[in-house]
Amino acid sequence: MPALDDDGRIVTESTVICEYLEDAHPTQVKLRPEDPFDVAQMRIWTKWVDEYFCWCVSTIGWARHVSKMVEHLDDAAFDEMVAKIPVPEQQVKWRRAREGFPQDMLDEEMRKIGVSVRQLEDHLADNEWLAGGVYSLADICNFSIANGMQHGFPEFVSEEDTPHLMRWMAQINERPAIKRIFEEVPREF
Amino acid sequence: MPALDDDGRIVTESTVICEYLEDAHPTQVKLRPEDPFDVAQMRIWTKWVDEYFCWCVSTIGWARHVSKMVEHLDDAAFDEMVAKIPVPEQQVKWRRAREGFPQDMLDEEMRKIGVSVRQLEDHLADNEWLAGGVYSLADICNFSIANGMQHGFPEFVSEEDTPHLMRWMAQINERPAIKRIFEEVPREF
Numbered sequence A, B: 001m002p003a004l005d006d007d008g009r010i011v012t013e014s015t016v017i018c019e020y021l022e023d024a025h026p027t028q029v030k031l032r033p034e035d036p037f038d039v040a041q042m043r044i045w046t047k048w049v050d051e052y053f054c055w056c057v058s059t060i061g062w063a064r065h066v067s068k069m070v071e072h073l074d075d076a077a078f079d080e081m082v083a084k085i086p087v088p089e090q091q092v093k094w095r096r097a098r099e100g101f102p103q104d105m106l107d108e109e110m111r112k113i114g115v116s117v118r119q120l121e122d123h124l125a126d127n128e129w130l131a132g133g134v135y136s137l138a139d140i141c142n143f144s145i146a147n148g149m150q151h152g153f154p155e156f157v158s159e160e161d162t163p164h165l166m167r168w169m170a171q172i173n174e175r176p177a178i179k180r181i182f183e184e185v186p187r188e189f
Helices: A014-024 A036-070 A075-083 A088-099 A103-126 A137-146 A163-173 A176-184 B014-024 B036-070 B075-083 B088-099 B103-126 B137-146 B163-173 B176-184
Strands: A003-006 A009-012 B003-006 B009-012
Touching: A003 A014, A009 A014, A009 B036, A014 A036, A014 A137, A014 B036, A036 A088, A036 A103, A036 A137, A036 B009, A036 B014, A036 B036, A075 A088, A103 A137, A103 A163, A137 A163, A163 A176, B003 B014, B009 B014, B014 B036, B014 B137, B036 B088, B036 B103, B036 B137, B075 B088, B103 B137, B103 B163, B137 B163, B163 B176
Parallel strands: none
Antiparallel strands: A003 A009, B003 B009
16 A cells, blocks of 8 residues: 655545645645635545546456566465455455456456446546646546556547547646656556 | 535545635634644644545445445345445445345454554544644544544443543534534434
8 A cells, every 4th residue: 555654644545645745745846736616526526536547447457467466476375365355355365366367357347447447438428637737636647547558448548539538648648747756766567 | 525615616536626625715713733843743644544444434334334234235236325326446346235245244343443543542642632732634534533432332432441531522522513513413323
C-alpha cells in the first residue's frame, strides 16, 4: 500500500495522500478545482479509480505479469512466501497469479475495462479535463491507470476508437512534471 | 445510488456528498477535523467504509432480507424485473438474492465483518472518536453501517466482546440530530 511519511506523520492510500498534500502543503499549483461542485465531481472520478477502474486493470496485470514473477519458485518456496502475507485477499491473489486466474473472472475484468475506457472517452469527448475544466487530481489518478493502455489493451484504446482519451493522455504526457518523473523513475515493465 | 440535488447541481456517492455539504454549505457544526493530517485519517475511514466495511455487511443483508423481496415473484416476472436493471453487477446480485448466494462467498463476507468489527473496536478502545479526537464524517459514515449490529450480528458485536464499539454507538445515538432522524424517518426493517 502506498504510504507518505510527512515528517513522521504517516498517511496511506494514494487518493487520500493526494488530497492531504494539497491540504497540508498548498502551493501555487492547485490540485483541486475551486468550486465545491467541481471538487465533488473530481472526488467521484478519483473514487471511481479506486473502486472500479484500477481493479479491473490490476487483475489483468497480475494475470499477465505477476504470474511470471513466481513461476521460477518451487511449491515449498512459494507457500513460504505466501504464508508471510498478512492479508488473506492478497494471499488469494498471489495463488491465482501462480495457478492461473479463472477465465470467467478475466472475462469479467476485461468487460469492466471496456466499460471504463468508454466512460473516459465519452467524458473527454466533451471536456478537456475530467473535472471542473482544469487539470486536477481526477486527471492525475486516472492517468496513472490509463497511461499506455493503447499498448496493453489495443482492442479498447487506440487513435481510431478512443481519440479523445488518446488526446488527453498525450496532453498529460507533455506536462513538465510528468516528463520529469518518466525521465527520473525507472519503468517497472 | 444516493444522489443530492442541490438546486440543480447533482452530486452522487454518499461520502462525496458528505464532503460536498461541508464545502458548499459550511455551518458552525464542522463535519471534518481541523488539521489536514486528521482530515486524511478521516478520509481513510470513510474510504474503508465504501471499499470494505459496507460491502460485507451489505452482502449478508442481501442474502437475509432482499431474498424475501423477490421470492413471491414467478420466474418470468423476476426475469423481466432483472432485465430492467442497467448495471450487470446488480443483475448478478439480484439473481443471487433469489437463487441463494454461494456459501463460500457468505463465509468470506462474515470473515470480513469480523475483521471490520475488530478494527473499529481496537481503534475505539483508545480513541473517543475515529479521527482527530472529534465527531466527524468518519464516525457518521461508519455509524450508518455499524449501528444495530449487536442485533443482526451478535456473534461479533456485544457488550462483552466489543464494549468500546457499543459505547461509541450509544454516544452517537444520543446526539440530537441522530435522535431526530430515527424519530422522523421510518425504519426499513
